[in-house]
Amino acid sequence: MKTVTRPRAVVGALGFVAATTLALSGCAPSGSSGGDPDAPKSLVVGVTADVDTLLPWTSTQFQASNVLQNLYGTLTELDDDLTVVPGLAESWDTSEDGLTVTFHLREGVTFADGSAFDAQDVVASYEAIKDEETAAVSATNLASVDTVEAVDDATVQLTLSAPDAALFSKLAVITTAILPSDADLAALETEPNGTGAFVLDQRTPNQSLTLAANPEYWDGEPEIDTVEFRVIPDQSAIVSALQAGSVQMAVFDDKLVADTIGGSVTVAETPQLSYHVLQINSRVAPLDDVDVRLAIACAIDRQEVLDTAALGAGEITGPITSPAFRSDPAARPCPEGDVDAAKEHLAEAGYEDGLTLRAIVNQDGYSTSVAEAENLQAQLAEAGITLEIESLESGSYVDRWVAADFELAVALNGGQPDPDASYGRYFTSTGSLNPVAGYSSDTLDELFAQGKAETDEDARKAIYDEVAAELEDNAAWVWLFTAYNYTATAEGVSGFVPMSNGSLQNLRDVTID
Known part of the structure; x- marks a missing residue:
C-alpha cells in the first residue's frame, strides 16, 4: 500500500x-x-x-x-x-x-x-x-x-x-x-460551525465580517486575535484606507490601482490560476449551433481584451491554466482575432445578416469585468454580432450564473492545480456544474475518465491536451486570459x-x- x-x-x-x-x-x-x-x-x-x-x-x-x-x-x-x-x-x-x-x-x-x-x-x-x-x-x-x-x-x-x-x-x-x-x-x-483557525465573531451585512482566533485550532491558535473583512466601495478607496492606516491588508486585481499605493505598504504580484472567460450556454438557440459559437470565438482578439481591460497585465490562456498541464493558447481555431472567419461561420449557421446575443456581467466582483464586456461588445460588432450587456451586482450575478440563466456570461473562474478538479464538475455530462457550463460530450466524458485513472503525469498531460482541443474546437467557451493579484500589506x-x-x-x- x-x-x-x-x-x-x-x-x-x-x-x-x-x-x-x-x-x-x-x-x-x-x-x-x-x-x-x-x-x-x-x-x-x-x-x-x-x-x-x-x-x-x-x-x-x-x-x-x-x-x-x-x-x-x-x-x-x-x-x-x-x-x-x-x-x-x-x-x-x-x-x-x-x-x-x-x-x-x-x-x-x-x-x-x-x-x-x-x-x-x-x-x-x-x-x-x-x-x-x-x-x-x-x-x-x-x-x-x-x-x-x-x-x-x-x-x-x-x-x-x-x-x-x-x-x-x-x-x-x-x-x-x-x-x-x-x-x-x-x-x-x-x-x-467548523474546525478552522478562526470562528465567526460578528457580522454586519454589507459592512463588515469579523473572525476571532480559535484557541482550540488543531495546529495552534493564530497569532492575531481577530480578522475583520471590511467592505469598502471600490479599490481606490481601499488604497486610501491602507494609506490612512485603517486597513492593513487588501488584494487588488487592478495593476493601475496597485501601482498607486506607495509609502510603507508592501505589494506582492502573484500570477493566478483563475481565468477570465466568456462562457457560452450552448443549450439555448442559437448557441447550440457550433458555427455560431465558433463565430464568437473567431471574432475575439484575446490580446486586445487583455490590453484594454487589464493593461496587458496577464497572459493569453487556453482552458487549462495549471503549470503542469497548461494548454497551448495557439492550439485553437482562430488563435488570433479573424473577423472574416467569424463572418463565414455566421453565414454557415444562416446568420449572414448578423444576430443579437445577451451577456451577464458581474459589475462589482472584480475590476476588469465591465471593461472586458465592453471590449467584447465592440469586437463582436465588427463580425455582425450585437452584444447586449446586462450588468449585475455580485449577488444577483451569482444567482443567475448558478441557475444557468444566461446566454453568455463574462466570468472570472477559479483554477485548480489539477485539471480534473478544475473542469470535471463543469464538462462531464453528470458534473455538478454542467448546467452552468452548458456543454458536454461523450468524448469529454471518456477523456475525463481516462485522466482520473491515469497516474503518469506525461500521459495525463496528453489526455488533458485532448480535453482542451475538444473544448476549443467546439468553442464550448471562449477562454481569454489569466491575470495577477496584487497583495498589499x-x-x-x-x-x-x-x-x-x-x-x-x-x-x-x-x-x-
Whole structure:
C-alpha cells in the first residue's frame, strides 16, 4: 500500500477585494497596540463585496470562499506550491489497485461549538455532498467515491469505482469541507460551525465580517486575535484606507490601482490560476449551433481584451491554466482575432445578416469585468454580432450564473492545480456544474475518465491536451486570459504568503509587529 504522511507546511494565501462605505478617521491605525504588547492584535482586510453565503458546500463566490477557508477544514490541504498536504487527515493509505483509500484522522480536533470531530463527521459530510438534494457545487469531486465508511472514530475508508489521481487535490477545496454530522444547514448560514483557525465573531451585512482566533485550532491558535473583512466601495478607496492606516491588508486585481499605493505598504504580484472567460450556454438557440459559437470565438482578439481591460497585465490562456498541464493558447481555431472567419461561420449557421446575443456581467466582483464586456461588445460588432450587456451586482450575478440563466456570461473562474478538479464538475455530462457550463460530450466524458485513472503525469498531460482541443474546437467557451493579484500589506504585517489559487486560508500564519 502507498502511505502519505507529512507535517503541515506553513502556507500563505491570496486575499480578495470586495463593498459598502468606510469612514476614514484620524485615530490610531486598526491593528495597532499603542505600544502595549498584550493588547489585542487585529487585522483589517479591505474588500469590495460582502459574502453571499456562509455555507461552504454551495459557495461559488470568491469572497465567500476566502472567508470560509478560515472557518472550516478539509481532509487534505494545498501548501503554497499547491502540493497536497495533510489537513484534518494526518495521513492516508492507498491500495495497490487504487480503489481503496484509508484516511487516518487527527485526534483532539473540535468544531467551533466544542463538539469533537471524528470519522462520522467525514462520512456524513461526504454523503451529503454526494446527495443531489444538497446541491453541493463540488459533488462531482466525489463522483468516483462509491462508499464512505467509518472504520473507527479516527479512520475513514473510501471505496472508489475507479482510480482517481486527482482525488486528494479535489478534497482540498473548501466546497468539500467537513461539517458536523448533525449539522443544520439552514442554521450554518448564519452560525458557521467548523474546525478552522478562526470562528465567526460578528457580522454586519454589507459592512463588515469579523473572525476571532480559535484557541482550540488543531495546529495552534493564530497569532492575531481577530480578522475583520471590511467592505469598502471600490479599490481606490481601499488604497486610501491602507494609506490612512485603517486597513492593513487588501488584494487588488487592478495593476493601475496597485501601482498607486506607495509609502510603507508592501505589494506582492502573484500570477493566478483563475481565468477570465466568456462562457457560452450552448443549450439555448442559437448557441447550440457550433458555427455560431465558433463565430464568437473567431471574432475575439484575446490580446486586445487583455490590453484594454487589464493593461496587458496577464497572459493569453487556453482552458487549462495549471503549470503542469497548461494548454497551448495557439492550439485553437482562430488563435488570433479573424473577423472574416467569424463572418463565414455566421453565414454557415444562416446568420449572414448578423444576430443579437445577451451577456451577464458581474459589475462589482472584480475590476476588469465591465471593461472586458465592453471590449467584447465592440469586437463582436465588427463580425455582425450585437452584444447586449446586462450588468449585475455580485449577488444577483451569482444567482443567475448558478441557475444557468444566461446566454453568455463574462466570468472570472477559479483554477485548480489539477485539471480534473478544475473542469470535471463543469464538462462531464453528470458534473455538478454542467448546467452552468452548458456543454458536454461523450468524448469529454471518456477523456475525463481516462485522466482520473491515469497516474503518469506525461500521459495525463496528453489526455488533458485532448480535453482542451475538444473544448476549443467546439468553442464550448471562449477562454481569454489569466491575470495577477496584487497583495498589499501594511508595515508590521508579516507571515502572509500569496498563492496562485487565491486562497486566504493562511491568515492563520499572519503576525502583527
